[in-house]
Amino acid sequence: MEIKQRIDSLTPELVGWRHHLHARPELAFEEKETAAFIAAKLREFGLEVKEGIGGTGVVGVLRRGNGPMVGLRADIDALPIVEATGLSYASQMEGKMHACGHDGHTTMLLGAARVLSEMPPENGSIAFIFQPAEENEGGGKAMVEDGLFRDFPASSVYGMHNWPGLPAGQFAVHAGPVMAAFDTFEVIVEGQGSHGAMPHQGIDPIAVSMQLYQAWQLIVSRSVSPTDAAVISVTQIHAGDTWNVVPNAVTLRGTVRTLRPETRDMIEQRMRERAEHICRAFGAKAHFHYLRRYPATINTAAEAETARLTAADTGDAAVLTELAPSMASEDFSYMLHEKPGAYIWLGNGPAEDGHNLHSPRYDFNDAVLPTGVEYWVRLAHRVLSA
Numbered sequence: 001m002e003i004k005q006r007i008d009s010l011t012p013e014l015v016g017w018r019h020h021l022h023a024r025p026e027l028a029f030e031e032k033e034t035a036a037f038i039a040a041k042l043r044e045f046g047l048e049v050k051e052g053i054g055g056t057g058v059v060g061v062l063r064r065g066n067g068p069m070v071g072l073r074a075d076i077d078a079l080p081i082v083e084a085t086g087l088s089y090a091s092q093m094e095g096k097m098h099a100c101g102h103d104g105h106t107t108m109l110l111g112a113a114r115v116l117s118e119m120p121p122e123n124g125s126i127a128f129i130f131q132p133a134e135e136n137e138g139g140g141k142a143m144v145e146d147g148l149f150r151d152f153p154a155s156s157v158y159g160m161h162n163w164p165g166l167p168a169g170q171f172a173v174h175a176g177p178v179m180a181a182f183d184t185f186e187v188i189v190e191g192q193g194s195h196g197a198m199p200h201q202g203i204d205p206i207a208v209s210m211q212l213y214q215a216w217q218l219i220v221s222r223s224v225s226p227t228d229a230a231v232i233s234v235t236q237i238h239a240g241d242t243w244n245v246v247p248n249a250v251t252l253r254g255t256v257r258t259l260r261p262e263t264r265d266m267i268e269q270r271m272r273e274r275a276e277h278i279c280r281a282f283g284a285k286a287h288f289h290y291l292r293r294y295p296a297t298i299n300t301a302a303e304a305e306t307a308r309l310t311a312a313d314t315g316d317a318a319v320l321t322e323l324a325p326s327m328a329s330e331d332f333s334y335m336l337h338e339k340p341g342a343y344i345w346l347g348n349g350p351a352e353d354g355h356n357l358h359s360p361r362y363d364f365n366d367a368v369l370p371t372g373v374e375y376w377v378r379l380a381h382r383v384l385s386a
């Protein structure tokens with residue numbers, strides 16, 4: 001039977017799985033019901049299953065001969081959002097929602113496991129990696145640290161995310177950075193409080209933090225190459241309680257996004273230097289903390305090309321290869337840090353009217369389920385027959 005025909009006959013079932021998962025969203029590292037659903041399906045398809053990797057992660061393996069192994073990864077967690085779609089299969093879990101389409105990602109990889117169990121490659125193994133806690137909590141890192149690639153020694157690893165704003169079913173992939181590194185920072189500018197009418201008797205931390213804010217923005221405009229990209233966003237400023245008191249301290253917090261490791265190093269260093277030097281210049285003290293969260297998601301050239309060729313065989317529309325990277329982040333980066341691989345975007349259709357990722361009105365587009373399954377099936381065959 002042709003791959004497309006087999007997937008077509010499976011599609012009503014795929015939609016059922018997706019709606020079931022959508023109605024039962026679970027947050028990072030709490031995906032117990034979701035993981036049990038995945039494991040039961042994988043066993044039903046006759047795969048070897050390992051549960052509890054990096055918390056609530058699940059891996060299913062299909063083995064044929066002693067050829068190489070390829071890793072295919074989907075994320076499975078939901079977000080703390082109150083759903084406002086009004087759908088018949090809307091979330092039944094108060095304050096939790098599949099607003100990033102991980103219900104669709106899980107379904108597409110399960111669909112691929114089903115089809116590949118019936119149409120396996122001749123020689124080689126496939127690890128179907130179901131990763132928890134993509135949203136903020138770094139489940140990708142947890143799985144890697146828990147021995148994902150020791151137990152499942154894939155020679156390459158692939159990921160996929162739906163992308164609102166791209167036409168439904170159209171793919172986009174390129175070599176190099178596709179998603180940014182995600183870091184957070186905090187600085188406490190410690191001055192010396194005083195009467196609001198007599199600022200000369202103290203050290204005003206608000207005035208100092210305004211200087212620091214400007215100096216940090218100059219890192220992006222003056223120290224980062226105009227053809228590179230970086231963002232420093234101060235997203236919190238906390239200080240003061242009343243009208244006539246200059247406070248003792250100001251806390252600034254925010255996020256940094258970068259595409260290249262060397263830019264990330266440079267920004268961390270200059271933010272720290274400016275915090276320390278500017279505070280010292282005004283007689284204040286800086287307490288600066290910088291936390292590295294997700295690294296940038298960087299596709300390797302050969303694997304990005306494999307993904308592109310596979311997508312070209314799958315979709316009807318031409319594969320986009322020049323879409324700008326997103327400054328959002330993705331913890332698939334931890335897997336790409338260990339193994340060559342590629343992360344591809346699959347169009348979810350128009351993003352208008354709140355149909356964007358993390359919106360309470362977002363929903364994964366069921367029309368692209370068969371496209372995603374077909375991509376995974378063709379990719380496994382392509383990689384393992386090379």
Ligand SMILES: [Zn+2]
Pocket residue numbers: 099100135357358
């Ligand atoms: Zn998300």
Ligand SMILES: [Zn+2]
Pocket residue numbers: 075100101102134161
């Ligand atoms: Zn997501």
